[in-house]
Amino acid sequence: MKKSNLNMETRRSPRQRCRVDSKVRYLQQEAAARMVDVSRTGLALELATPFHAAAGSTVQIQNDHLGLIEATVRWRRASRLGVEVLRTSNALAQMSAYFRHFHKEVRPVLTR
Template sequence: MAKNLGMEVRKAPRSRCRIASKVRYFQQEAAGRIIDISRTGLAIELSTGLNAGAGSTVAIETDEIGLLEGIVRWNYSGRLGIMFRPNSNAAAKVDAYFRNFHREYRPVLAR
């Protein structure tokens, strides 16, 4: 059995982080924190539920990176996987984040 269960996976290397953020989907807003990030997407852990399914467009706002737009790839157990929109300036913002702010974090507790 394949580890990725036949799903398309992120090709860019991931870096663990802890970035406070807000996710907006239409009129819904949820607080959370980005738990890993790459140049093509991110994973975010939400403190409340968000009814965004795969393929939905969301906006992520953080103090360190700014406003990012992306497409939900998966929504599972209070976490979202988000792929950045290819036509956005997200790649430039993420590159600036890695140059100026990024610190690698290791999880304290296993989930």
């Protein structure tokens, strides 16, 4: 993450909401998850089952839109997991293709 002029961490790229069913793997664990927001450098997952991966761990995320991608866990809170995509040419190409061909911004269904 980059630092702002107030010495606070800020996001490198804006996040966009989505809903994509996925699987996340770490060592011998596998959990069903849903990708709930995505940016060009990372994404957040809502986990369906308990998943034990600490910050700094490398996980694999697989879904129909991204394929198989490796990422580093940046944060974990309750049933949510935030990851930063590893900066390989393959991962960057997969993220670019996702935004070009698949991504549709998800808006809340109920309005006031």
